[in-house]
Amino acid sequence: MEYVLSIILWVAIIGWLVYTFVIKKGNNRKAAQTGEDLARVKQAVSLMMNGASGYKLAYAHWEEQESYGRTVRTTYFRYAAFFQEQTLLLFPLGIDKKTGQIQAGQPAVLTPEVLGKVTVQTKEKEGSTSRVEVWLGDKEGRSIAQLYVDAENLRKNRWFPVNIAQQEQCDAFQHFITALSHRVAAENPDVDEKIAAESREGLGTLGAILSAAGAVAALFFPPFGAVVCLIGLIMSIVGKVKGAKKNLALIVSIVCAVCSAFFCWMYYTYLFF
Numbered sequence: 374m375e376y377v378l379s380i381i382l383w384v385a386i387i388g389w390l391v392y393t394f395v396i397k398k399g400n401n402r403k404a405a406q407t408g409e410d411l412a413r414v415k416q417a418v419s420l421m422m423n424g425a426s427g428y429k430l431a432y433a434h435w436e437e438q439e440s441y442g443r444t445v446r447t448t449y450f451r452y453a454a455f456f457q458e459q460t461l462l463l464f465p466l467g468i469d470k471k472t473g474q475i476q477a478g479q480p481a482v483l484t485p486e487v488l489g490k491v492t493v494q495t496k497e498k499e500g501s502t503s504r505v506e507v508w509l510g511d512k513e514g515r516s517i518a519q520l521y522v523d524a525e526n527l528r529k530n531r532w533f534p535v536n537i538a539q540q541e542q543c544d545a546f547q548h549f550i551t552a553l554s555h556r557v558a559a560e561n562p563d564v565d566e567k568i569a570a571e572s573r574e575g576l577g578t579l580g581a582i583l584s585a586a587g588a589v590a591a592l593f594f595p596p597f598g599a600v601v602c603l604i605g606l607i608m609s610i611v612g613k614v615k616g617a618k619k620n621l622a623l624i625v626s627i628v629c630a631v632c633s634a635f636f637c638w639m640y641y642t643y644l645f646f
Contacts, residue, residue: 398527401527401528401536402525402527402536402538404528404536405525405526405527405536405537405538406538408538409536410473410535410536410537411432411537411538411539413473413474413475414430414432414453414466414475414535414537415430415453416475417453417464417466417475417476417477418430418453418455418464418477420477421464421477421479421480422455427457428455428456428457428462429455429456429457429542429545429546429549430453430454430455430542431453431454431456431522431539431542431543431545431546432451432452432453432454432522432526432535432537432539432542433451433452433453433454433463433520433521433522434449434450434451434452434520434521434523434526434533435449435450435452435518435519435520435521436448436449436450437450437519447532449532450465450520451465451466451467451468452464452465452466452518452520453466453477454520454522454546455480456545456546456549456550459484459485459552459553459556460482460483460484461482461483461484461509461549461550461553462480462481462482462483463480463481463483463518463520464477464478464479464480465477465478465479465480466478468534468535470531470534473534473535481517481518483509483517483518485553485556485557485560487511487512487517488509488510488511488512488517488553488557488561489510489511489512489513489514489557489561489564489567490508490509490510490514490557490558490561490564490565490568491507491508491509491510491550491553491554491557491558492507492508492554493505493506493507493547493550493551493554494506494507495547498524501524501540501544502524502540502543502544502547503523503524503525503543504521504522504523504524504543505521505522505543505546505547505550506519506520506521507519507520507521507522507550510564510568512561512564513564513567514564514565514567514568522539522542522543522546522547523539523543524538524539524540524543525537525538525539525540526538526539575612576608576609576611576612576615577608577609577612577613577619577622577623577626578622579605579608580604580605580606580607580608580609580610580611580612580622580626581605581609581621581622581623581625581626581629582605583601583602583604583605583608584601584602584605584606584609584625584626584629584630585605585625585629586601586605587599587600587601587602587603587604587605587629587630587633588602588629588632588633591632591633591636591637592636595633595636595637595639595640596637596640598633598636599630599633599634599636599637601633602626602629602630602632602633603630605626605629605630606626606627606629606630608626609622609623609625609626609627610623610626
């Protein structure tokens with residue numbers, strides 16, 4: 374009897390795998406080839422374009438993950454990328470999980486006058502572009518948006534709700550965004566240094582925050598707080614050595630380190646002697 378149950382279980386598992394990765398995927402690919410979902414994206418965006426012509430459209434998406442201790446929160450973004458010459462219009466899309474209705478929001482207008490850095494990475498499959506991954510930053514190197522443009526988007530679950538095949542659009546977007554990235558790089562040669570400077574300042578700021586936390590911890594258990602302060606001070610010093618211009622983070626870290634050292638002295642002096 375137990376052999377029969379085992380066989381039934383394995384048949385069920387294999388059947389589920391065949392349905393999920395062969396039958397269902399094949400059906401979704403056929404649905405993508407009809408262009409129905411892509412047409413709905415175009416229709417949603419056309420309502421916002423007021424008859425503008427000459428633009429090409431590609432469906433795009435992005436997943437952003439944030440960690441909160443042991444919990445990881447994933448936020449899913451969906452866009453319609455309208456592009457022409459040196460202009461990218463990025464429409465946020467809302468897709469109803471039940472009805473499939475698509476609505477477009479107000480677009481972000483991204484041009485060389487706005488952009489300071491554009492990075493492009495591509496993946497290929499069987500000699501064709503399968504994915505274009507883009508990061509868009511402003512003149513100070515701060516992130517504006519990130520997105521994937523995939524040649525094939527198949528419905529997997531409620532977070533991936535569309536079936537879209539767009540090889541031609543993916544190729545066109547790659548050519549467009551690559552040309553745009555070259556122009557933006559030529560017009561903003563100093564943005565990489567700004568990003569590096571921001572990173573250095575960020576290291577010092579993180580060190581100051583850690584030092585402040587260590588100083589507070591030193592009130593209750595000075596040895597632990599002193600170790601935390603020391604780590605924060607080292608981070609602030611490293612940031613300064615690497616070229617951080619602001620002194621506030623280093624000053625805060627030094628003050629916190631002195632305070633934690635004083636608490637340690639008080640701790641060992643009056644507790645053990």
